[in-house]
Amino acid sequence: LGHFEDFGSMMNQPIQFANAEDKQEFSKFPTKAGRRSLSRSISQSSTDSYSSAASYTDSSDDETSPRDKAQVNSHGSTDFCVKNIKQAEFGRREIEIAEQDMSALISLRKRAQGEKPLAGAKIVGCTHITAQTAVLIETLVALGAQCRWTACNIYSTQNEVAASLAEIGVAVFAWKGESEDDFWWCIDRCVNTEGWQANMILDDGGDLTHWVYKKYPSVFKKVRGIVEESVTGVHRLYQLSKAGKLCVPAMNVNDSVTKQKFDNLYCCRESILDGLKRTTDIMFGGKQVVVCGYGEVGKGCCTALKALGAIVCITEIDPICALQACMDGFRVVKLSEVIRQMDVVITCTGNKNVVSREQLDRMKNGCIVCNMGHSNTEIDVASLRSPELTWERVRSQVDHIIWPDGKRVILLAEGRLLNLSCSTVPTFVLSITATTQALALIELYNAPEGRYKQDVYLLPKKMDEYVASLHLPNFDAHLTELSDEQAKYMGLNKNGPFKPNYYRSVSL
C-alpha cells in the first residue's frame, strides 16, 4: 500500500512508483482523524523474528529472478511465481505455528465448512504474505473459494510461506525484494489470467483495486465487492465514492471496533516496551518520558510505560484528550517546556514535525527519540541529515546522531514506526484482522441483492461482535446471555448487536 503520493487524482495519473523508502513506509497519508493504518498489523520485523529460518532461506546465493525460473509444484501446477517452491515444507511449519494462535479463524473454518459459504467465490487478493495471511487464505479455500494472491509490499513476503501456498495450489505471485516492475507484474498475473475472472477483491492499500480500475475495468461487472483494510486504501475508496466512480460495494474493515482497539490501544501497549528494549536495552524505571499525543496509540504507550515505573508526561492539541491525560495522572506540557529533561521522546500524533530540529538541538545527551504514530515525518528526521551532525549506526535500527559538542541523540528506526520496525505484532492481533476480512468477504459475497450499493460500508456491528466472540475462547471467557425478559427490557435482540451501529471505536 501507499505507492502513490497523490491518490486523490489517481484515476488520471500514469502508474508510477515512488522511491524505495516509500514502499517500506505504511500508510503515509494523514487523515483528519489521525487513524492508524491497519497495515501496521504486519511488519517487516515480524517476519525477521523467525530469524534462523528466514535468514537461512533468504540468504541463498540464488540470485535468479523468480520471473526467470521455471517452477512446478508437486501437483504439476506452474500457475504461480515464488522464490523457491522447495521451501514449501518449511513454510508449512511456520503456518502451523501461526494456526496455534489463530484459533478464531480455525473455528470459523470449522463452523462454515459444511455450508461452503464461499463456494463459487473467485477471490483475488493483495496483502502482506506471511504465515498469518496464509492461515486466512487457506480458510477462504476451505470455505469454497478459489484464490489468486499477490503481495502488497515488496519487502514483507515470507518466501517459504509463499512456496507453501503455491504447493497447495494457490496461485501466488510474490517474493521478498521485488522491484517496482515485479510488483505490478505480479498484480497483473493475478488478475489477468485466462479462463478465470475474479468476483471478489481483498485489498490492502488499494494498489490491486487501482490496477483493476486502470487496466481491466470490465472485471468490475462481475465483482460483488471489495474488502479493504488499510487507511490508505479506504481513503482511496471514499475518494472514488465521492467522485461517483465506485462501481461495486466496498467494505471498510479498517474501522471495525475490534480491529481498531487491537491495532492501536492494545497493540501499542505491548509493543512500545518491546521496541524500546530490543533496540536500546533501556531500563524503564525512573525514566522521564514525554509522549506526544494522547489518542489510543498514546494511551497504550503511556499505560505500559507508567506501569513499568517511567515518569510520563504528554503533549496534546485537543483539550478533551488533554483532560483525559490529566485524569489518568499524566502532566500535560508543551514539548519545549520539558525537552531538556527528557530521557525518551515518543511521537503518537499522526501529525508532522512534532519534534523539530530546534527541540532535537535542546535534548540532553543520550535522549532516545522514536515514533509510534503515523508517518516518518512526525520527527523532523530530514533536519538531522545536515553536515554538522554525525550519524553513527550502532545497531540495526539504532542511530546515534552526534552534535559537534559530543552530545548524542539516539534515533530509532530513522523515525519510522517503531513497532513495525523494531518489535513484533502478536499473531492474536493479526487473527482479529484476518477474521474480520474473512467475514467481510462472506457477507459481501452472500448478501442479497440491494443490501449493499456502490458505496463504502463499515462492517456491520453484529459481525464486529461476532469477530470478538470468536476470539473469546482464547481467554476462556464465558459470555453471559440475556434472558428473554432482559432482552425485552433493553430492547435488544438476544444475539446482538448489543450496541448501535454508530458506536465507534475512537473514544478520544
Place this chain on the structure above:
Amino acid sequence: LGHFEDFGSMMNQPIQFANAEDKQEFSKFPTKAGRRSLSRSISQSSTDSYSSAASYTDSSDDETSPRDKAQVNSHGSTDFCVKNIKQAEFGRREIEIAEQDMSALISLRKRAQGEKPLAGAKIVGCTHITAQTAVLIETLVALGAQCRWTACNIYSTQNEVAASLAEIGVAVFAWKGESEDDFWWCIDRCVNTEGWQANMILDDGGDLTHWVYKKYPSVFKKVRGIVEESVTGVHRLYQLSKAGKLCVPAMNVNDSVTKQKFDNLYCCRESILDGLKRTTDIMFGGKQVVVCGYGEVGKGCCTALKALGAIVCITEIDPICALQACMDGFRVVKLSEVIRQMDVVITCTGNKNVVSREQLDRMKNGCIVCNMGHSNTEIDVASLRSPELTWERVRSQVDHIIWPDGKRVILLAEGRLLNLSCSTVPTFVLSITATTQALALIELYNAPEGRYKQDVYLLPKKMDEYVASLHLPNFDAHLTELSDEQAKYMGLNKNGPFKPNYYRSVSL
C-alpha cells in the same frame, strides 16, 4: 426528573406523581445504550456531607410550610419561596467554597462578562439546587440573564443555598422535603408570573418542559431553546421530536463527550471505593469482586478496585466489551460460576435482575451487594422482601439480609445507585456539567436564525472542546498549538474542532 413511569405517552396523561421512592431514584428509564443519567452529578448524599451545617439548618423546629410563610429579602423582594431566607449568609459560604473548585465557570464568567452574551435572556430553570448550581445560576446572571428557578428533586435542595439565591434576587421556589403538590406549585410559580416570560429553558429531567407543554404551550412562541441534561429528559425530547411535537430547538448536553467521560468512567473510578468504604469499612486488598458489565461505569469501578488489590472478574453480554475486559486483565465469567466465592458483587449494566434471587441465595456469608448501574432493579431487591428473610438495618444505607441458616448478605442503599446514595460527587465533575449547560444556553440564545431547527441537537464538538479547555488550568495543563503548517497537513482549523462531530464518547 423521572416522575413519570410512562414517558412515551406523557403528552396525553394527567400529571401525576409517582411514589416517594421514585423521586429519589434518578433516571429510571433504560435506554438501549444503557447510558447514565447526567443527573447523577448531584446526589442526596453530597448535600448531606456538609453535615454540620445542613443538620443545623434543617433540624430547626420550624415546621411551617414555606408556602405559608411571608418572607422578604434584604432588598425588599418577596418573589421567591424558600425554607428560611435568614440562612442566606451561611449559604453564601457554601457557594464560595464551591466556587473554589469551579474555576472554569468563574473563568467563563470573566471572559464573557464584558459582552453580556445573555443580555435579555429570561431563563427558567429546574435543576437540583445546590451550591454548585448556584455558581451556575450566578454565572448566568453575570452574563446578563434574568433567572427564575425551581428544584427538579423534592429532596436535594440545600435550603441555605436557596436562601442565598433568593437574597441576591433570583426568584427561587424550592426547599428540601417538598410534597408532590409543592413540587408542581413551585414549577408553576417559576413559569407563571406576571410581566415576565421565559425565552430559554434549562431543564433536568423534563418536568419543567412537560409542565410548560401542558399548561402554557404559548410560552414556546418566545422560547429560543431548551437545554436538557438528563437521560430521561433527553429521551422525552427525542420522543417529542419523533412525534413532530417539538416546537423549539433543544440541546442534549447529556451526551457531550466531556460530560460522559466524567460522569461515568472517572466519577465511578473515584466513587466506588468511597461508597464501599463509607458504608462497610471494607478492606479492598485480596477481596474477590465481580463487576457485572464492562461499559464505562464498569471500567471505572474495575480500575479502582484492581488498583487497591482486589481480585476482580467481570460478566458481560457484549463480546466486544468482554474482549476488552480480557485484554485489561479481568477474567470474564458467568455470574453463576463465581457467585459462591465472591466477597463483593457490583452491578453496572443498565439491565434488570442481573443479580437474581437464586444468585443471592447462593452467596456466601458476608457478601456485599451493590449497584453502580442505572435503576434499582439491577439487583432483584424485591425478591428479598419475603417472609423467610430478615432485614436488619445496621447503618444508614446498609442492610443485613439474614437467611434462615444465619447467612447474611450485606445490601447497600437497597439496590439504588451506590454513588448517589453513599458517596459524594466531586465539585469538579459538577463544574463540567454546569459549564456545558452555560455554553449551551449561550449558543442557543445567540445562534442566528436557522442554525437550529425544531430538533434535538448534540453540543457542537467545538463547544465540547471549549468546556474541556476551560478546565485544564485546574491541572496546570499546557495545551500545544498547531503551527500553520501542521494545521494544513492535518486539515484542521488551529482552534479546533480537533475531532469530527461523529466522534462520540462511548468507546464500548
Place this chain on the structure above:
Amino acid sequence: LGHFEDFGSMMNQPIQFANAEDKQEFSKFPTKAGRRSLSRSISQSSTDSYSSAASYTDSSDDETSPRDKAQVNSHGSTDFCVKNIKQAEFGRREIEIAEQDMSALISLRKRAQGEKPLAGAKIVGCTHITAQTAVLIETLVALGAQCRWTACNIYSTQNEVAASLAEIGVAVFAWKGESEDDFWWCIDRCVNTEGWQANMILDDGGDLTHWVYKKYPSVFKKVRGIVEESVTGVHRLYQLSKAGKLCVPAMNVNDSVTKQKFDNLYCCRESILDGLKRTTDIMFGGKQVVVCGYGEVGKGCCTALKALGAIVCITEIDPICALQACMDGFRVVKLSEVIRQMDVVITCTGNKNVVSREQLDRMKNGCIVCNMGHSNTEIDVASLRSPELTWERVRSQVDHIIWPDGKRVILLAEGRLLNLSCSTVPTFVLSITATTQALALIELYNAPEGRYKQDVYLLPKKMDEYVASLHLPNFDAHLTELSDEQAKYMGLNKNGPFKPNYYRSVSL
C-alpha cells in the same frame, strides 16, 4: 499509651498525666527507625463509624460517673465498672459483626479449645476496648484464661462492648471519657484485687506495666511474661531491659512482620484515600500530590494515590528510599521546589517540622495538608496559631486556615494522624494484631523454663508465619507444601519457619 513525655526516666518520675491532647495522640515518641505505632490499629473514628449505635448509647443524659454507680450483671457479679451494663445486648451485636471478619481468631479458638492452652492463666490487660478487642478477650477466655481488663486510652472505649464483656463475667474497668484519675483508678482496680493475682500481662502503651512496676512490684514474681504491642511500650521495655530492670520475659509483638506490613503498607494504602475523601470530597484524578517520606507508610499512600490518577512526587532524606521512589516512577524533589504547585501535601516521615510555616505560606489557595506519619509535629501546626491567620472549622476534622490575602489552606485533623482521625481501620487488620497477641500469650505462658529470659523478644518467625496462615482462608488462599525432597534441598522444615528469624519487615 503515650502518657509520659519522658519515658526514658519513667522509673523515677511521679506518675502524671499529660494534657488531654496527648491522650488522643497515639505513639508520640519517635524512634530512630521511625516505626509506626501498632496502636494506630484502633482509632477514635472507627468507633464513631458505628454511629447510630454509638451516639445513641453515648448521648444518654446519664452524667453520673460510672465509679459512683452500683451495677450488677445478670449473673450477680459486681466486679466491673462500665458506663451502663444495660447496653450489653447491643454490644453483643457489635461483637458478632466483628467476629465475621476475625475468622482467624475464631479458628484459633477452635483449634486450641480442646487443650485449653491458657488454663490457669490470669491475664491482666490494658488495651483499647472495642468490638475487636472483645473478640480477642473472649478467645482468651475460651482458651482457659481468666481476664481482668482496662482501657489504654481514655476516649476509645466502646461503652456497649465493655458492658457486654462485663455481662459475660470479664472484670472490665473502662468507659469512654475517663478523667486522668479514672484512668489510673481503673488500672489499679484491675491489678489490685483480692484473691486474684495476675500471671500474664497484655499491655498496649506500657501504662499498665508501669503501674505494676511502681505500685505492685511483687506481682512480677508470679508473672510469666508481658506482651506489648505499641512502639512506645516496646521502647519502654527496651529501656528497662537496658537498665537491667526488666524482671520477666517480654514479647514485642509490634515488630512482627505480618503486623508491620498490615499496619503500615497495606493499611495506609487503604486509608489515605478514605481519609481524604471523607473530609474533603476531593477528586483524586490529576491532583498534584507531594508525599514526604517513602517508607512503608509513604509507599502505601503513593501506590493508592497514583492508582487513582494523582500525579505524585516524593521527598526523602535517605538515598536508598529515594532510589526506590525513582524506580517506582515518582519524581524525588525538595519540598520547597514544588510547594507552590501542590494540591495536596502528605507527611509520612516520623520527623518533625517537615512542613514548615514558610512552606505553608507558599502553598497555593486550596492546598490540602495532612499527616499520615507519626506525631502531630510533622506539620508545624503550632506556627499556624498566630494572630494574622484565621482558622475556620468547616467540617469535623477540617479547618480552613485563612491568610490575610484570602488564601486558604485546608488542614486536616489539626495535623494529627489522618487515618486515626478521619478514616477507619479494617477489622481484618485488627484481627492480625489480636491473633498475634493471643499467640504471644500462649507462647510465653507455656514456654518451658529457660526458653525466655528477662529480656525483650520478637515473636518467633514460625509464630509470625502461623498468624499469617490463620488469615489465608479469608482469601481462599491455598498454600503449597514442600515435598520431603524439596524441604531437604532447601534445608527447611516442611512446617516452617521458611525464612530466618533475622528477616524483618522493614524493607526500606
Place this chain on the structure above:
Amino acid sequence: LGHFEDFGSMMNQPIQFANAEDKQEFSKFPTKAGRRSLSRSISQSSTDSYSSAASYTDSSDDETSPRDKAQVNSHGSTDFCVKNIKQAEFGRREIEIAEQDMSALISLRKRAQGEKPLAGAKIVGCTHITAQTAVLIETLVALGAQCRWTACNIYSTQNEVAASLAEIGVAVFAWKGESEDDFWWCIDRCVNTEGWQANMILDDGGDLTHWVYKKYPSVFKKVRGIVEESVTGVHRLYQLSKAGKLCVPAMNVNDSVTKQKFDNLYCCRESILDGLKRTTDIMFGGKQVVVCGYGEVGKGCCTALKALGAIVCITEIDPICALQACMDGFRVVKLSEVIRQMDVVITCTGNKNVVSREQLDRMKNGCIVCNMGHSNTEIDVASLRSPELTWERVRSQVDHIIWPDGKRVILLAEGRLLNLSCSTVPTFVLSITATTQALALIELYNAPEGRYKQDVYLLPKKMDEYVASLHLPNFDAHLTELSDEQAKYMGLNKNGPFKPNYYRSVSL
C-alpha cells in the same frame, strides 16, 4: 562462578571442572534464603545484544588459541592474553557507550581522583569481562590501583573489551570460549607474576580466592581484604569463616540493600516481559499466568505481568508471602489446581522440581514454561528428555516439547534463568554493582587496622546509602537534608546512615 559442585569441602578437593552445562549455569547452589546471585547481573545474552559487533569480531576464522599467540599492545607490553589485541578500538567504543549509563562510577572516579584512595593497591580481579566491568576496572586504575584481571566465566568475555583493557595496560587474561584448562591458566597468570603481589582480591564466584588458597596461600599475608559479589562465593567465604580458615577480612557485597533490590525486584520487573517477548512474541493481555514464588523476584514478575494485562496467580509455601500476594491482588493457588488453564508458568522459588513432569503432562497445548528463579532444576527439565517426547528447536532458546498426542509445551532456555539467557540486563543495574564493589575495595584498603577482622562483613549501611546517592543524579532526584533540629529529634547524623545496620533488603 559456580565451578564446584561441592563447595562445602572445597578446601580438600582436587580442582576439577564440572561439565560445560554447569559453566553456563550461574549460582547453582541454593541457600536457605533463596537469595539470588549477583552474578545474574551479567548475562551471555547481554553481550550478544551488541550483535553486529560481537558476531563480527567473534566469527573470525582465527582459531588459534590466544595462549599460542604472541601479541603486544601499542605501548609495547605483552603482559596480557586476549583473543585479538587489534579489536581494542572497537572495544573502546563499547566501553564509552557503557560509560554513558554508569555516571555514578564516573562521578566516583572524579570525586576520589584527587586523593587517589587506591594508590598502592594491587588488585587481582576475577569477574565477567564486559564493557561495564571495564568501566569499573578503569575507575580503579584512575583511583590509583594496579590491576590484573581474569574472567569468572568461560563464555561471557567480550573479546573486544578485553583487548581494550589490555591496550591501556591492564594485565588481562581472558577470552570467550576458554577451555577448563585455559580458565585456571588465566587465573594463575593473574596471580602468579614476578615482581608483583596482590594486596586486594575482587572475586565473583570464589574461584580466584579458592585458587589462591590452594596454590599461593602466602599471598594472604599481604592481602588486606577480599570483595566478593556472588551468592556462591559468599557462601564459600562463610564456610571458610565458620571453619576458622578465613585469614583476611572479606566484604559480602551481594547482600547490600541497593544491589539486592535492583538485582531482584526491579531487574526482574523489567526483564520478565523482555525475555518472554524476545523468545515467543507473546501478547500479554489476557494471558493466564502462574508465578511460583512471591519473593522479590516473583513480586517483580507479577507487577510487570499484571500491569500489561495478564491474569496472574501465584503459588507459595510461606504464609507471610502468600498473605502479601493476596493483599496485592493475586490469587494464591496450588499449581495442580490451575495447571490445565495456564498460558504461562514461571518459576521464581530457588527450589527444585517446582514444576514436575506430572504437571508438564497436564499443561494445555501451547503453554509456555520458563524459570526466573535460581538453578535450572526448578522445572524438572530432565524428565522431559524421555523417548516418548519430541524436542523441536524453533528458535534460539525456544524448544517445543511435543507429546504423543501432538500437544506442545514451549520451554524457554531449557529451564535455565530466562533473564540471563533471553533478555539483557540494563547497564544501570550493573553500575550499582560495580559502584558497590569499588567502594568496598576502597573501604577495605583504607580501613584502619582493627576495624575489620578475619570475618565476612556486610557493606556498612552508610556506604550502601552512598552507592544509592551516587545514582540519584541519573534520575535528577533531589535529596532533602535534615535540619540540625530534625537530626537531633530523629537521633540521626545528618549525613546518614539513616537506617540501622540490621535493616536489610529482604522484605519477604
